[in-house]
Amino acid sequence: MRVYLHSRTWFIYFIMVIAILMSIRHPVLILIGLESGLIWWKILGRKLRAGHVFAALFILGALAVANPLTSSNGATILFYLNGRAFTAEALAYGLLFGAVLVVTLLWCVILSELMTTDRWLNVCGRRFRKTGLVLTMVFRFFPLFTKQWQRIREGQEALEGGSPVGWKETFRMTKRELLCMLTWSLEHGFVTADAMLARGYGAAKRSFFNRENYRSASVGVAILLLAAFSTVITIAVRGGMEAEIYPYVKIHMDAAIDILGFAAFFLLCHIPMISYKVLREERRMRS
Amino acid sequence: MIQVENVSFTYAGAARPSLSDISLHVAPGQFVLLCGPTGCGKSTLLRMLKPELTPAGERSGRVLFNGNEIGANDRLPKIGFVMQNPEQQVVTDRVWHELAFGLENLGVPSDVIRRRCAEIAAYFDLEKSFEKDTNALSGGEKQQLVVAATMIMGCKVLLLDEPTSQLDPIAANRFFLWLEQLRREFGITIIMAEHHLEEIFGEADRVVYMERGRIRAQGTPAQVAWEMLTVRDAFAAALPTVTRLFFDAKTRKTPFVSLREAKGAPDYAQMVDEAKKTLTSASGRDAFVSRENGKRAEDPAVTLSDVVFAYDDRSPSILNNLSFSIPAGACTAIVGGNGSGKTTLLKVIAGLATLKKRDGKVKFFGEKQADRQRISFLMQDVTTLFTEETVYEEIVAGVKEKVEQGGEGFIEAFLKEQGFEALTAHLSQHPYDLSGGEQQMLGLTKLLLRDPQILLLDEPTKGMDAVAKESLAKLITEKTKSGVTVVLVTHDLDFAALCADYAAMLFRGEILSMERADRFFADNVFYTTHKNRALNA
Numbered sequence: 001m002r003v004y005l006h007s008r009t010w011f012i013y014f015i016m017v018i019a020i021l022m023s024i025r026h027p028v029l030i031l032i033g034l035e036s037g038l039i040w041w042k043i044l045g046r047k048l049r050a051g052h053v054f055a056a057l058f059i060l061g062a063l064a065v066a067n068p069l070t071s072s073n074g075a076t077i078l079f080y081l082n083g084r085a086f087t088a089e090a091l092a093y094g095l096l097f098g099a100v101l102v103v104t105l106l107w108c109v110i111l112s113e114l115m116t117t118d119r120w121l122n123v124c125g126r127r128f129r130k131t132g133l134v135l136t137m138v139f140r141f142f143p144l145f146t147k148q149w150q151r152i153r154e155g156q157e158a159l160e161g162g163s164p165v166g167w168k169e170t171f172r173m174t175k176r177e178l179l180c181m182l183t184w185s186l187e188h189g190f191v192t193a194d195a196m197l198a199r200g201y202g203a204a205k206r207s208f209f210n211r212e213n214y215r216s217a218s219v220g221v222a223i224l225l226l227a228a229f230s231t232v233i234t235i236a237v238r239g240g241m242e243a244e245i246y247p248y249v250k251i252h253m254d255a256a257i258d259i260l261g262f263a264a265f266f267l268l269c270h271i272p273m274i275s276y277k278v279l280r281e282e283r284r285m286r287s
Numbered sequence: 288m289i290q291v292e293n294v295s296f297t298y299a300g301a302a303r304p305s306l307s308d309i310s311l312h313v314a315p316g317q318f319v320l321l322c323g324p325t326g327c328g329k330s331t332l333l334r335m336l337k338p339e340l341t342p343a344g345e346r347s348g349r350v351l352f353n354g355n356e357i358g359a360n361d362r363l364p365k366i367g368f369v370m371q372n373p374e375q376q377v378v379t380d381r382v383w384h385e386l387a388f389g390l391e392n393l394g395v396p397s398d399v400i401r402r403r404c405a406e407i408a409a410y411f412d413l414e415k416s417f418e419k420d421t422n423a424l425s426g427g428e429k430q431q432l433v434v435a436a437t438m439i440m441g442c443k444v445l446l447l448d449e450p451t452s453q454l455d456p457i458a459a460n461r462f463f464l465w466l467e468q469l470r471r472e473f474g475i476t477i478i479m480a481e482h483h484l485e486e487i488f489g490e491a492d493r494v495v496y497m498e499r500g501r502i503r504a505q506g507t508p509a510q511v512a513w514e515m516l517t518v519r520d521a522f523a524a525a526l527p528t529v530t531r532l533f534f535d536a537k538t539r540k541t542p543f544v545s546l547r548e549a550k551g552a553p554d555y556a557q558m559v560d561e562a563k564k565t566l567t568s569a570s571g572r573d574a575f576v577s578r579e580n581g582k583r584a585e586d587p588a589v590t591l592s593d594v595v596f597a598y599d600d601r602s603p604s605i606l607n608n609l610s611f612s613i614p615a616g617a618c619t620a621i622v623g624g625n626g627s628g629k630t631t632l633l634k635v636i637a638g639l640a641t642l643k644k645r646d647g648k649v650k651f652f653g654e655k656q657a658d659r660q661r662i663s664f665l666m667q668d669v670t671t672l673f674t675e676e677t678v679y680e681e682i683v684a685g686v687k688e689k690v691e692q693g694g695e696g697f698i699e700a701f702l703k704e705q706g707f708e709a710l711t712a713h714l715s716q717h718p719y720d721l722s723g724g725e726q727q728m729l730g731l732t733k734l735l736l737r738d739p740q741i742l743l744l745d746e747p748t749k750g751m752d753a754v755a756k757e758s759l760a761k762l763i764t765e766k767t768k769s770g771v772t773v774v775l776v777t778h779d780l781d782f783a784a785l786c787a788d789y790a791a792m793l794f795r796g797e798i799l800s801m802e803r804a805d806r807f808f809a810d811n812v813f814y815t816t817h818k819n820r821a822l823n824a
Binding site: 117118121129133136137139140143144148150151152154155156157158159160161162163176179180183184187188191192194195196197198199200201202203204205206207208209210211282285286287 | 337339340362364367368369370372374375376377378379380381383384387388389390391392393394395396397400401404417418419420421422423433436437440634637638639640641658659660661662663664666668670671672673674685719733734737
């Protein structure tokens, strides 16, 4: 079955997941976020490399150590460092915070991969059509810019007979490359502006080419997602799914209400995956 | 459809007019070809016909579209305008959005855009690439997309300003064929400025030949060709090969403008014999003249053995166990299709840092280490070399001492020696304000001032007109005579035949054959010069 989801459904999906991850810091939610994030990673055809894992562990480790160094909250003192207490609770808080950061980053990568320009355009919609246009032009310009920089670097290297040696040389060269890029960007901008004028830019009030309709599946999924989201939020506001850190670490996760909250978040994260076939096809058509 | 009446135009701040007293009538459905040397006013004339793009300056005379005078502030989406560089004309990042862009500008409702996009995608065969990123398209595909995105607005007139100057000759031909089909099926009016005349000259209904802002001649292709050939205009070199080859002012009043026409002539076989005789007796470099002075040096300048290269582990290798040597003091042309690895090969020889991770050996004059200062590389996009504000500063940058030693007038003399006098007039301009051909000259000047031993040229004729090409060929020949080794990568086989001593065919990352250039081009059936095509009965 191929399920098409509307861009705005995708948009609220990401907003909701990331908002929950960042506002309700609970280990179980983070684990669910990590698990579903990794499934998305796989669906989107990305490979998990050792570098990614190291980066994640580094963030986690750095925050876990940094927090107790700056905060002495917590009752379980492990040792003293320069007269300051290094507590197990502060360590746990750092770990939790690091985990939230890692999982949020993971979701941001998924968001940037899934929210292609046409999705952003549809999110911006008729009302923000100019913003949409600027966005799509930026998306076009960015890869061009990097490519051109690479070319300039090669051109200068070939002219100078080698890459710059030492930081002074490198600095001088980078300055020159930047100047070169500036002229190129201006020139590029002028020609593009002419091309836009030639195709009637500014001749009338711009219309918006809407390629998407709200299909029933999309609306249904959006309703389910909103229901799951409100469940999680309501439970959290009512004091469920609480992870107390200070003064003692106490993680609530076995009450029926907590389990209901986890289940709702689990559903929230996983429901849009039913559209994986469509996404796969979309990726194939793009390149 | 379009009438130009006594139009003169002077750019704001310029001393001389760029157009003087131009009159031109274009009937609906006509294909008008504007030609002439670089800077003759072709582009300026085209911009007079599209008010949105008319530059600032002083204009006199009238331009009429469908009988109505075009005002300076008019908006005429029915007149399409396509420029040189497809990369810079693509506005958005997806093919479908590029198509819809013009219609959105006109405020066309979504449903109509949807239908028109579908229609045009089906006609232009863009259905498969409809969802693609525009960056994933090749140069030729991008240019076709720009034309399709212009046509979708329902335009009746298409103005094209050197649309193929950034494309390789094969993509350029494909583009012309495609345009011709478009014209036949829709009857749109096309006015095109172009200096690659080989394939399209005979297809035009009318040719307008301009020089220094004036129309020198206009009429049917045969009439204009006759005009140019009889007065022995330097620009006649741009005419199609068949036209020049079989022209005989005494016996034939109407020159041939296409190969088909020439082959259909009753005395074709005789003409071929004649032409071959003249070519053999003529001195100079030619694909048909056997050149016995082809020198094979003792030590090759560059030797590559078993070179393998891939951009990263996941992508396929671009060079596959490539082994060959490049003779010193000669010009070696490397030809081959798109993606065969030609540019990569040059980068490997130049030793660029991004290509350090390769297998195999590269030796220079038998040594492993090369003096990289003396290997000069003219990259495809020559603007990557430009960092200064003026042409003069650009030339001087990096070689200040040499210029100071040379004293007053050194640069002018140097330019003259290389045959680049054209640059002398532009010394105070910005490098980006030069024409494509002049930019190539500027890039070459920079390289030659560094006194290279090995000169690597990647598509050096891009954007050059016929006259500039001839002088570049002469320059290359002179350089090789004075001992410089030239490696030339090009799609322009006629140019390669003019100046190369050896030719090598690169196919899927391997050198398949390397031969003396004359034999190479005489043997090939498809991959050969226009001259050989015309003479192979």
